[in-house]
Amino acid sequence: MDGAVFVAGRIYRDGRAAEPVDLDQSREWTFDRGDFVWIGLVEPREKELRILADRFGLHPLAIEHALSEHRLPKLETYGDQLFVVARTASLTGQEMSYGETAIFVGRQFIITVRHGSERTHADLRQRLETFPEGMRSGVAYVLHAVLDYVVDGYGPVIEAIEEEVLSLEGRVLDVPLSKDDVRVIFAYRRQLARFGRMLQPTLEVSARLQHLDLPCVEPALKPYFRDVEDHVRRVAGRVEGLRDVLRSVFEIGLLMEQQRQSVVTRKLAAWAAILAIPTAIAGVYGMNFEYMPELHLRYGYYVVLICMLTICGLLYLRFKRIEWL
């Protein structure tokens, strides 16, 4: 399905799936009051969108946006039509990537255009078709369902990152951060910042859908968009929490590194002191003075040796006690 234009189109009458539609006969589609058509496209060419633009009077700017990717989430009104862009997210290895779902909504049609996402709308459509009570509410119900579906897709992404981040957090106190850990920390930090920046306009879209008096959105459906906003807000809260954890992991890593170096410095100091003592004493008795009475004592050597060892031993114990060793 990737790379190919895929058209799924069907008319809904009284909330129930009726006949499928064919893009080539768009001029012949007819709707009674309460009917609507839901057309789904995947990475369409301009040609397909042009046909729909002619049929439903879509705005040229909206068409342009639906053709290209890398748009920020947004909600625009063109006359009595809505144009909504939402971003899908997925995780490959440690890299988040984004797709885009553009949605045209008119009184009797809804067109969903997917770019760069693997999750098809087929399941969603099937699920909705089993719930005519909802579909009876019309295009805004489908709009809500698609947005909800997109936002539900954020969950597994966040969970996967959460798992890895919490595992990092679990070991940072005990093990020095490897280069790979640092790479992961900063990669996620950057990606979550970007994700957060993407959630902001998503929140705005859902807030406007529930607060403004928009075409095609009946007041009775507003609680459903409130629900989407809530979900986005919870995701945003988790993202913020993860960013906090990443910041903490890095700061703990710094502190632990500093403490480790401190430990080494102390050890170095302790051993240097312990070994410098016999060296200095031995140096003294290695001097070649003619008159050094100790040198002629019968047990001088042993006494000095024992002194050295005793001093070293005492020092060692002392350093053990103050925890330098």
Add this chain to the structure above:
Amino acid sequence: MDGAVFVAGRIYRDGRAAEPVDLDQSREWTFDRGDFVWIGLVEPREKELRILADRFGLHPLAIEHALSEHRLPKLETYGDQLFVVARTASLTGQEMSYGETAIFVGRQFIITVRHGSERTHADLRQRLETFPEGMRSGVAYVLHAVLDYVVDGYGPVIEAIEEEVLSLEGRVLDVPLSKDDVRVIFAYRRQLARFGRMLQPTLEVSARLQHLDLPCVEPALKPYFRDVEDHVRRVAGRVEGLRDVLRSVFEIGLLMEQQRQSVVTRKLAAWAAILAIPTAIAGVYGMNFEYMPELHLRYGYYVVLICMLTICGLLYLRFKRIEWL
């Protein structure tokens, strides 16, 4: 009581507790003007909520929210009904956990649904039943009392954390931070950030209850919700203060660690210098030159020994004076 559905239901007439109600006879409950019923559920199944939904016309989305946990605090209106979610907080060891209280409010009913909290509403209900002047104000008075009860529950949590954080702060200047201390600092930092993020929408809920013209909330009761907001705001201030302290503790810890290392470096430098002196001098008089007149002096050894000790002593004093030792 945990895990089991618990139903406490009673009708209130003129502010006084009247007959209890049975969920199975919900169709037969009747209310005069001014009466209301207060039903309390603990972790109910869908079945129980469905009965109440049918009886009082609760919105399906609100029902769905009341069944699942992990919602953000919120206030929603569905027609002439209110749906409020508040979060309870408790502390187990050093881990904060959250429960949830969902509240449905209609003109003549209030339904409170608890999830995951140990504090029952039985005491609260008893206390309220002794104060008919308040209960006479109707469902909004109970709503206020439940919110107040939830927010009162934050106090002991914050106090417990405060105690531990202040104890940490009290010793950070003198004792290096242990790994456990670091763990605690960052655990609380994260949990307080999360708590703060939860208080934000709680503030909004109470602000909206006092500022907006909401169904079921009479103007005369607005000061009571202002009081709840005040309480939340004070908790938020304490949370922010604690986060400040945690930040400080960590920064002081870093500074103290740096100073400790600085002290060690100076000590190491001082002792290295002190011991290097006799080693170098002894080395000189350990040389095997044929003509070294000092070696043949009667008291050469003693003079050199005294010189060594004097230099070491002077160095020691000097290092003492500049506080390297």
Add this chain to the structure above:
Amino acid sequence: MDGAVFVAGRIYRDGRAAEPVDLDQSREWTFDRGDFVWIGLVEPREKELRILADRFGLHPLAIEHALSEHRLPKLETYGDQLFVVARTASLTGQEMSYGETAIFVGRQFIITVRHGSERTHADLRQRLETFPEGMRSGVAYVLHAVLDYVVDGYGPVIEAIEEEVLSLEGRVLDVPLSKDDVRVIFAYRRQLARFGRMLQPTLEVSARLQHLDLPCVEPALKPYFRDVEDHVRRVAGRVEGLRDVLRSVFEIGLLMEQQRQSVVTRKLAAWAAILAIPTAIAGVYGMNFEYMPELHLRYGYYVVLICMLTICGLLYLRFKRIEWL
């Protein structure tokens, strides 16, 4: 006066002090148009406030707030009455403490309730009684005067902290931060953050007194509340400035500490190098080889000694030049 209820009550007619009032005869107080009574209480029991509540119809929640401490500053309206809470500040040693002044304002009465502050309102009342032009404006003029008095009390607190902080800043470049300095920096940092958090709602109270259409506050008096707001804003600016300085002092302290350690490291390296040279050379001539012609030279010892000293001297000079010593 501490701990005791103190009642100062007096009726003001046409801006001039008239007869004092007695709490026990509250039912008999009568006011002509333009008259008002100003009652001052210090840490009252519920009894006293209950009498006044009955006489003037004070709201039970306001009464409750006036009895307990630790409230955030706020302004509330209850019908045609105002309830204002302001916080007083004082400094004991290096610890800021807070008191509270609660103020009930009605068309013909103003009740001021002090908790935990040493500054009595007696002086203020005396001063106001000498200015009937102002008092003629009624209760809002007294309200303004009390708020102004409270805010004036912040000045000496900030000045005392400022003095100590600037003294710290003056010496941080030259002297390492002692533990006591660090304690002071972080104690003030925390206290100023808390003070700033308290000033925020104080600003809001004064802004609302000048911008909103409140009961008991005539438009002609609004510039006076603007003046209070201005004063609070200036205090807030100084607080923020002090927090900046404290942050700077800490950062300079860190930098200076790092530089000091850097200096020590260089010194250590330099002396180690200087002393290692004669040690190594002496070691060489301390070897016991049979054929070492230098050892038999007449002036070998002196030459080597001079070499050692020369090398050490040159090294010393070099280190001096690159400022390691």
Add this chain to the structure above:
Amino acid sequence: MDGAVFVAGRIYRDGRAAEPVDLDQSREWTFDRGDFVWIGLVEPREKELRILADRFGLHPLAIEHALSEHRLPKLETYGDQLFVVARTASLTGQEMSYGETAIFVGRQFIITVRHGSERTHADLRQRLETFPEGMRSGVAYVLHAVLDYVVDGYGPVIEAIEEEVLSLEGRVLDVPLSKDDVRVIFAYRRQLARFGRMLQPTLEVSARLQHLDLPCVEPALKPYFRDVEDHVRRVAGRVEGLRDVLRSVFEIGLLMEQQRQSVVTRKLAAWAAILAIPTAIAGVYGMNFEYMPELHLRYGYYVVLICMLTICGLLYLRFKRIEWL
């Protein structure tokens, strides 16, 4: 063309290019309903602007702004005219520089004034002249096109910086930051901050063009300004992302530097310990005691030598194992 005033002026009738205009005959230009003139100037002197000011009634302040550079982006209304300032950006080496495009818009004229940018408007004009459907919408369409053209110019600047920043990020984990790297990091950090500060008012300009009821801007054109805003917002997002990366690069650089120093400290400690052992032992056997039995053993020397080497070897292995070497 640099430094010289360049005038390109042409009247547009029904969206199509009609006769060119001459600045000297400005009094004789005549417009039918729907016509407009588009005049382009490059770094004009006051003289030229004065002529146009007289002809079209431009405001003296707007004239002053169009003559001088270094203005912030802005949108101003003077009666029924608009005055817009946008900033162009370009990159020379690692230095961003800014130009300015000032635009006067009246009902039947649009004057674009360029300062300090290399990108001429000739291409843009040519392109627009091939699209009469757009030009028919009048001056606001040209205004949108010029703003879009300016904002499109930010793309290559950001891309060039992005490339360099990402290359830095790619190597910071492995190679220490050179002075040049540090210079680049901070230069870009500063320049991106400045760029971000410039984008803020640019966003406001485009937001106001789409939300306010401005003279000369027909409602039908508002989606086009929304499009410009979107583009600016995307640029701002990338700028923010780059600033995040630069911050990260610097922090990683610090951490890596710290780790490198830590490695060196460990190495130093290990080698000092290894070499101190034979030095100390040799010192002992270099002592001149008369009675040191080991000295007279036939293989004493070899035994000691082997001991020394063994101890050094064991130490070496141990240090290898704990990764100090």
Add this chain to the structure above:
Amino acid sequence: MDGAVFVAGRIYRDGRAAEPVDLDQSREWTFDRGDFVWIGLVEPREKELRILADRFGLHPLAIEHALSEHRLPKLETYGDQLFVVARTASLTGQEMSYGETAIFVGRQFIITVRHGSERTHADLRQRLETFPEGMRSGVAYVLHAVLDYVVDGYGPVIEAIEEEVLSLEGRVLDVPLSKDDVRVIFAYRRQLARFGRMLQPTLEVSARLQHLDLPCVEPALKPYFRDVEDHVRRVAGRVEGLRDVLRSVFEIGLLMEQQRQSVVTRKLAAWAAILAIPTAIAGVYGMNFEYMPELHLRYGYYVVLICMLTICGLLYLRFKRIEWL
């Protein structure tokens, strides 16, 4: 002129300077429709302001503010009069100091009161008197001119600081920060923060002058206040940029210091290793074992010497290659 009250007063008729006025005859000043008087005072005593207050009905609070210094910039309305406070800035050495210009504006008068600034208004007045077209617009035109004059005064202050800060930035990569540099960095950091805090209310004053419907300010003059706001905003942008640079300079200083210390640590390690080698070897051949065959070799000494030098040389080269030396 310092310390002395200076009065410059003149009536303006139809935009042209008419007769000067004398403070003592204030009761006799008369104005036709369109006339106004501009009175300039320097650090006046209460007496002078009292006369003007009586003549023009100035508000007592405004009078009080005009007498004292250290006010924040502000704009207040008293009935149909305006009271504006702006702050002047100047730089003495590395210390910014502030003066204050208070301005009373009524329909037919403008009173400017200067405190603590060296820049007199004489030049400004002269310049304005040559431009009757502007002066004809009345008091708001003079108000704009005075504010513009004050804001123009910020330019040289910022430029002087900019020069010094950029010179610091230019050398921080190569030269360690001296104590004086640190002092300057933090002094400017603090002063620019304070300056920024002062610009904020200045921005608000100019924004309100252009957006609100204020007494004495005709709509036609609003673009002139927009111009002042623009100027303040540009100054604020430069201030923010400078603060960024100062932050960077400090961070670079820290990084460079860390790198310098890293270099020293490596050098120390390298030289310690190089010198420890001959010391250890010499120690070995300084041992007094009876049977050490090498000692009796004819060229043993030379061989060992050459070994020592070779090892040292090789080590030296190796350290050079890994850039420790």
